[in-house]
Amino acid sequence: MDKEEFFTDDVLTDKIYDREVMRKLLSYVLRYKASGLLSVFLVLITTVLFLLCPYLFGYAIDHGINKGDRALVYHTALAILGIETLRLILVVVQSYNIQAIGQKVMLDVRMELFRHVQSLPVSFFDKNPVGRTVTRLTNDIAAIGELFSAGVIVVIGDIFIIIGIFVAMVMLNGKLALVTLSVFPIIVMIALWFGKRMKNSFREIRRKLARINAYLNENITGMKVVQLFNREKKNYAKFDEINDDYLKEQVKYIRYFAVFQPAVNMVSALAVGLVLWYGAGRYMHGFLTLGVLVAFLTYVHDLFDPIRDIVEKYNIFQGAMASSERVFGLMREPAEMDYVISNPSREVSQRDFKGEIEFQHVWFAYHSDYVLKDISFRIEPGQSVALVGVTGSGKTSIASVLTRLYEIQKGTILLDQIDIRNIEKIGLRYIVGLVSQDVFLFAGTLRDNITLFNPIPHAKVLQTIEALGLMPFIDRMPGGLDMEIAERGANLSVGERQFISLSRIILYDPRVIILDEATSSMDPISEVLIQNAIQKVTQGRTSIFIAHRLSTILHCDKLIVLSKGEKVEEGSHEELLRFGGLYSQLYKVYMKEELMGHA
């Protein structure tokens, strides 16, 4: 994994607003129109209720206390209690409602992204580290969720409150409103100064956290090598360093945060003081009632909380925007062309194909260098062919392009004289089954791994395995088919994993079988069992063996010899031996190995 790339990827951009991203985000929210409208409505109502209270204070003072009207004071107090209660109930409803929208949007985005990721070509996963794709599906989507739980609506509410307070102030007393406004340049300066520093620090925190994640990811995955090569101490020291870096940045951020709040409170106090000083003078001269002054002071006091809140939310906003951009970026990755979720009828595709394969001048490169060069050959239906060649000669690549895990650049591959590009991938993979060199196992039981979680009756599984003479493998496992298999098959030997992958393909029952066998991972007895099973499975099917064992090669009708991506020889074992080329050289090595291995 390119570590640098891994974490620069998670760095935030300066953008807080991007029309494209906003539009896309909005499209998810709009699926919940009713809840969304309810949210906006609730924000408006709660804001109005919030603004009402200071006004009522003033009213109670001027018309109740001043005029000795006890009943009015009593009624106003009750009204204030009622309004506050109603407001708090609505706040609860609002908070529940907005969180629910956020969770639903997250669910939708996650599902859509997962479906998209499943449809991406294998080459995408060659280029992108797993960790990055997982981060998109988890952390980034969580960051989008924060927009709802802590972000947007609250900020909209804050803006409403600021505007509302200003309107109320101007309506109450224009001059006092102007006095309050005079502190605004100070608050703007403070907000900008802290905002910028908090933003930079927040960004550094994200970067350093990504670095910790990348480091942990790599070292936990590679723990075996770490321990075998006694790297623990060195890795610990390195981790200490990056961990400490992270801590320092966090402390810096907290420091800004800690100073920022009191700074805003200072300005708030300054504004209250100014209003009190100026307002008291106006009151004494009879230009202002006491009630208006009290109401005004309360408004001034409430004005600064939403401003502080907005500055603090800025980072959440930015984080969410950056995450959204990355999530939507992944969604824009081109999917495989003909991917369909629904399975076409398997019987039809199977019955219709005889399993004739033809490569016509095939050229293929993973990136820029061709690993298959001008490859042409033909395999008759039911024929068995061995691909032979040294490591890296392109054998697995042939299997990959035949199953269209990768697309070729030049030439044509025909299946029953049909260009495989014209066969739906999902259908193609029913016809051509590949037992891959590296067996991948999922966490689950042995049966799950053989059936790949398909609902195949127990009896049928057993019967298939029995018919192939592979029961000894099952008997050997504790718990038989119910044995729990750990993630990636960690609790199985390499040979046992091969047995599973072979059973998988047998149940899958494809017309054409490609067996990319791993080199010598079985004892001779197990190998005989497997070989016999393979014999039975490939009977009557077109089969391609990527063979490392002489016993397999000798069983085949035809051999194709590859060297550095080119086909150098083709023919039967005897023909090629007589020819005296690369194969005859390889054969001598095979012979020697076989004698040493199984003598």
Ligand SMILES: Nc1ncnc2c1ncn2[C@@H]1O[C@H](COP(=O)(O)OP(=O)(O)OP(=O)(O)O)[C@@H](O)[C@H]1O
């Ligand atoms: N996913 C990939 N991305 C880029 N290059 C690859 C990829 N897979 C294989 N290659 C390259 O393609 C060439 C052919 O590889 P291939 O896997 O077909 O060899 P092979 O004949 O199967 O070897 P082996 O016997 O070791 O399995 C190699 O040079 C390899 O480095």
Ligand SMILES: [Mg+2]
């Ligand atoms: Mg290979």
